[in-house]
Amino acid sequence: MKTSKKLLRCTLATIALLTLLSSPFPAGAAEQKGEGKNPVVKENGVEAKNEEWAKYYPREYATWKETSKSDNLVDMLKKKPQLPVLWAGYPFAKDYNAPRGHFYAIQDNVNTLRTGAPVSPITGPLPTACWSCKSPDVPRLTQEIGEKEFFTGKWAKYGSEVVNPIGCGDCHDSKTGELALTRDFLKRGLTASGFDVAKITKNDMRSLVCAQCHSEYYFKKTEETDAQGEKKVTMTVAFPWNNGFKGEDVEAYYDSLNFSDWTHAISKAPMLKAQHPDYELFVGGIHGRRGLACTDCHMPSKKDADGTFTDHRIASPLGNIANTCVTCHDQTEKEFKDYLAIKLQRKDELMDLAMNGLAKAHLEAGKAWEVGATAEEMKDILQDIRHGQWRWDYAIASHGSYFHNPEEVLRLLAQANDKAQQARVKLAEVLAKHGVIGYQVPDFSTKEKSQVLAGINMEKEVAEKQAFKAALLQEWNKEAVAKGRLNMESRKGMSDRTSYAK
Ligand code: HEC
Ligand code: HEC
Ligand code: HEC
Ligand code: HEC
Structure with missing residues (x-):
């Protein structure tokens, strides 16, 4: 690549920019009210309503x-029908779409069949922790009521509280305007990984604000009895970073805790679900190692008549190559697009192999149980399935990993394939021992067939969800408006897309 001169220039430009940023925000007139100091959006606590910030920072x-323009909905279960089998017994088997713009975070969380259909503030199925990465109302609440109280109870408890989508108050301090880490669980995770949080630099912040949500996490369960003698369960978001960021490091951490997210409905394997280890995989890739931050590609600088500011339309850089890649590299837009398409295709090829192998392993394990296999016979097999599926999931659950760290993704997928095949060789033996030879697994080539194998009754799920949306959800929104937490105008023009509504 003939990148060196441009890269040097770019590095210098970045350093210059960072120096500028060590004083409060540079840039246009609106940002400079109050003699170079940032305007105070809110004196105490977190301003969660994005429209309130608009008064001071219109650009x-x-x-x-x-980010509302990223509203395309891709039904991943339809695109990859292996998924419902892989996730049988876990809410993701019901409904899972590719990520959209931050503007839709609340709507998608409320709409997904995964959050179920609560009928009151104490009904489940999910814990409050499922709001953690959707809204600046979360840091607002944790400051108001404390983190422990926030993480106690069911998801429906905060239906009328968590109402504004990911925005200013997630990444900025409402009083000083500076970048801020609003989630303490990130600081705890960093500390556990050996990162000294007292030494976070400005450039670190340009990735860490994202890492608050774009990371692998699990729900850490603590049970206790309060002063009134009532039993309480806290489900706190925690990062599994004690051993490091590699797939195997995180796997070893979960294994050491004997942790599993769920028991697989077909194979009975103790499973792990990867979330979105964007940060972990990114820092090990070439751009991460060269000191770039998420912001360099997802929030480039933009110019208007008032000068330069940061483009806050966080989306795929593929739609913005001219202002991202090309500022540091000499290639053309077409070269970059072709280059990324090849990377994506390589990942897809190994990913499909792994998914097919793992889905067959689950179904063959189900058959083995059916014909009388013993727990002893199945033990190693289930461990292979757990580890194989974990490595597949860790590699691809981060949708940008095929670009952020391609070699690592392919390495993990190769491991996932190997584990799946090891399980299947052992399963052929166990099945033969119980009189089954040449077993062909049932067809899982469509979302519908795969969901039947996973034991899901979609009609019931959808009907319950629609009833929830017609009743309790309306009450939540009314209450949020009445209490001044939500401005309905802010949702104007928002389509209500789901992958299940007819
Ligand atoms: C996901 C995190 C994130 C969100 C959400 C976010 N910002 Fe930012 N913002 C950043 C980052 C990162 C920078 C600094 C970029 C840099 O250092 O290169 C920034 C910079 C700024 C600046 C400095 C001036 C500039 O444009 O560079 C202002 C002002 C600002 N943001 C206001 C806002 C407002 C208002 C909102 C809500 C409408 C918002 N931000 C939402 C991450 C965020
Ligand atoms: C408060 C949590 C949170 C923070 C902070 C956050 N994100 Fe996100 N991000 C999400 C969620 C949740 C989604 C998926 C939203 C949906 O699909 O409804 C998402 C979606 C995205 C997408 C997909 C958008 C699209 O158009 O398809 C990108 C890219 C992204 N985030 C990058 C970033 C970057 C870069 C940062 C830091 C500057 C960041 N995010 C900060 C939670 C967060
Ligand atoms: C060198 C540029 C670059 C940097 C730096 C970078 N990304 Fe990306 N990111 C990309 C590209 C390119 C894609 C692939 C886009 C596509 O396939 O549409 C991507 C994709 C993503 C996606 C998936 C978007 C979607 O719609 O599916 C997320 C989320 C994301 N990145 C988050 C991050 C986070 C968080 C960081 C920092 C830890 C980061 N990125 C750093 C270039 C970058
Ligand atoms: C802020 C500067 C910057 C931006 C923006 C940037 N890159 Fe890079 N890129 C680098 C640096 C630095 C390297 C490492 C060069 C080296 O060490 O040889 C690199 C390396 C690469 C490489 C070689 C990777 C390898 O595996 O050896 C590719 C390909 C690449 N970038 C593509 C992209 C694409 C695509 C985008 C836009 C989505 C992008 N870059 C955005 C700075 C940047």
């Missing part, structure tokens, strides 16, 4: 609002 707000 950042306007570009932030453009």
Whole structure:
């Protein structure tokens, strides 16, 4: 690549920019009210309503609002019908779409069949922790009521509280305007990984604000009895980073805790679900190792008549190559697109192999139990399935990993394939021992067939969800408006897309 001169220039430009940023925000008139100091959006606590910030920072707000343009909905279960089998017994088997713009975070969380259909504030199925990465109302609440109280109870408890989508108050301090880490669980995770949080630099912050949510996590369960003698369960978001960021490091951490997210409904394997280890995989890739931050590609600088500011339309850089890749590299837009397409295709090829192998292993394990296999015979097999599926999931659950760290993704997928095949060789033996030879697994080539194998009754799930949306959800929104937490205008023009509504 003939990148060196441009890269040097770019590095210098970045350093210059960072120096500028060590004083409060540079840039346009609106940002400079009050003699170079940032305007105070809120004196105490977190301002969760993005429209309130718009009064002081119109350009950042306007570009932030453009995340609403990423509203395409991709039903991943339809695209990859192996998924319901892989996730049988876990809510993801019901409904799972590719990520959309931050503007839709609340709507997608409320709409997904995964969050179920609560009928009151104490009904489940999911814990409050499922709101953690959806809204600046979360840091607002944790400051108001404390983190422990926030993480106690069921998801429906905060239906009328967590109402504004990911925005300013997630990444900025409402009083000083500076970048801020609003989630303490990130600081705890960093500390556990050996990162000295007292030494976080400005450039670190340009990735760490994202790492608050774009990371692998699990729900850490603590049971206790309060002063009134009532039993309480806290489900706190925690990062599994004690051994490091590699797939195997995180796996070893979960194994050491004997942790599993669920027991697989077909194979009975103790499973792990990977979330979205974007940060972990990114820092090990070439751009991460060269000191780039998420912001360099997902929030480039933009110019208007008032000068330069940060483009807050966080989206795929593929739609913005001219202002991202090309500022440091000499290639053309077409070269970059072709280059990324090849990377994606390589990942897809190994990913499909792994998914097919793992889905067959689950179904063959189900058959083995059916014909009388013993727990002793199945033990190693289930461990292979757990580890194989974990490595597949860790590699691909981060949708940008095929670019952020391609070699690592392919390495993990190769491991996932190997584990799946090891399980299947052992399963052929166990099945033969119980009189089954040449077993062919049932067809899982469509979402519908695969969901039947996973034991899901979609009609019931959808009907319950629609009833929830017609009743309790309406009450939540009314209450949020009445209490001044939500401005309905902010949702204007928002389509209500799901992959299940007819
Ligand atoms: C996901 C995190 C994130 C969200 C959400 C976010 N910002 Fe930012 N913002 C950043 C980052 C990162 C920078 C600094 C970029 C840099 O250092 O290169 C920044 C910079 C700024 C600046 C400095 C001036 C500039 O444009 O560079 C202002 C002002 C600002 N943001 C306001 C807002 C407002 C208002 C909102 C809500 C409408 C918002 N931000 C939402 C991450 C965020
Ligand atoms: C408060 C949590 C949170 C923070 C902070 C956050 N994200 Fe996100 N991000 C999400 C969630 C949740 C989604 C999926 C939203 C949906 O699909 O409804 C998402 C979606 C995305 C997408 C997909 C958008 C699209 O158009 O398809 C990108 C890219 C992204 N985030 C990058 C970033 C970057 C870069 C940062 C830091 C500057 C960041 N995010 C900070 C939670 C967060
Ligand atoms: C060198 C540029 C670059 C940097 C730095 C970078 N990304 Fe990306 N990111 C990309 C590209 C390119 C894609 C692939 C986009 C596509 O396939 O549409 C991507 C994809 C993503 C996606 C998936 C978007 C979607 O719609 O599916 C997320 C989320 C994301 N990145 C988050 C991050 C986070 C968080 C960081 C920092 C830890 C980061 N990125 C750093 C270039 C970058
Ligand atoms: C802020 C500067 C910057 C931006 C923006 C940037 N890159 Fe890079 N890129 C680098 C640096 C630095 C390297 C490492 C060069 C080296 O060490 O040889 C690199 C390396 C690469 C490589 C070689 C990777 C390898 O495996 O050896 C590719 C390909 C690449 N970048 C593509 C992209 C694409 C695509 C985008 C836009 C989505 C992008 N870059 C955005 C700075 C940047």
